[in-house]
Amino acid sequence: MNWQELGKQVADYAPLLGGVLGGPSGAAFGTILASKFGTKETPNDIAAAIQADPNAALKLKEVESNNETKLQELYLKDKQNARLSHKDSRMPAALSIALTLFVVLVVYLLFFAPVPDASKDVLFMLLGVVVKEWSNAMQYWYGTTRSSSDKTKLIAARN
Incomplete structure (x- = not known):
């Protein structure tokens, strides 16, 4: 599993967080999720912890709401970078x-x-x-x- 796949899984509960996890800043928020779920900072370990935790949806929504401004900034920055990286494309x-x-x-x-x-x-x-x-x-x-x-x-x- 990679950060993008984890982002898709997380997006079911916390869409903004899931979108950022699938982008270039995924690993940074992976660290936050790993500490929240008490696991290693890898997508596989975080995914396993989410699946095993009955309160996973609440924890993911909490992480999203506590970091909403930063998540929005990263999401918009990712969109801007996508446009810039393809600006010279035919x-x-x-x-x-x-x-x-x-x-x-x-x-x-x-x-x-x-x-x-x-x-x-x-x-x-x-x-x-x-x-x-x-x-x-x-x-x-x-x-x-x-x-x-x-x-x-x-x-x-x-x-």
Whole structure:
């Protein structure tokens, strides 16, 4: 077992704590859990102690509530680091292009290709899902996320 697997197990009782355990700060909170459950600081030992303790849910919720501010900070920091670590990736552009081509294909099928009546509902549902994801991709490139990223780069360049 690793910290991420333990995080999934803990998330059933303490979602914020479980999310942080699955991230890069997992071992730090693993130390807190180990002391709370009186065991070694390994994911396997902590998981075994949680399963053996009838009051595990209460203890996990207590650790989460006592450290809520720190957990929220670590969770947000982990999300920010994920965005930074993939900032130079070509994948968002590739996915945007692929989704655009897929939207064009589905619209073409709706208007210019004979579609069996039994398949039209599925095609409409598929189009709705794909258009929503396409919208999210375009929001990344042209929306507030992209402009916010550009502003951050400008500020960093000035300092």
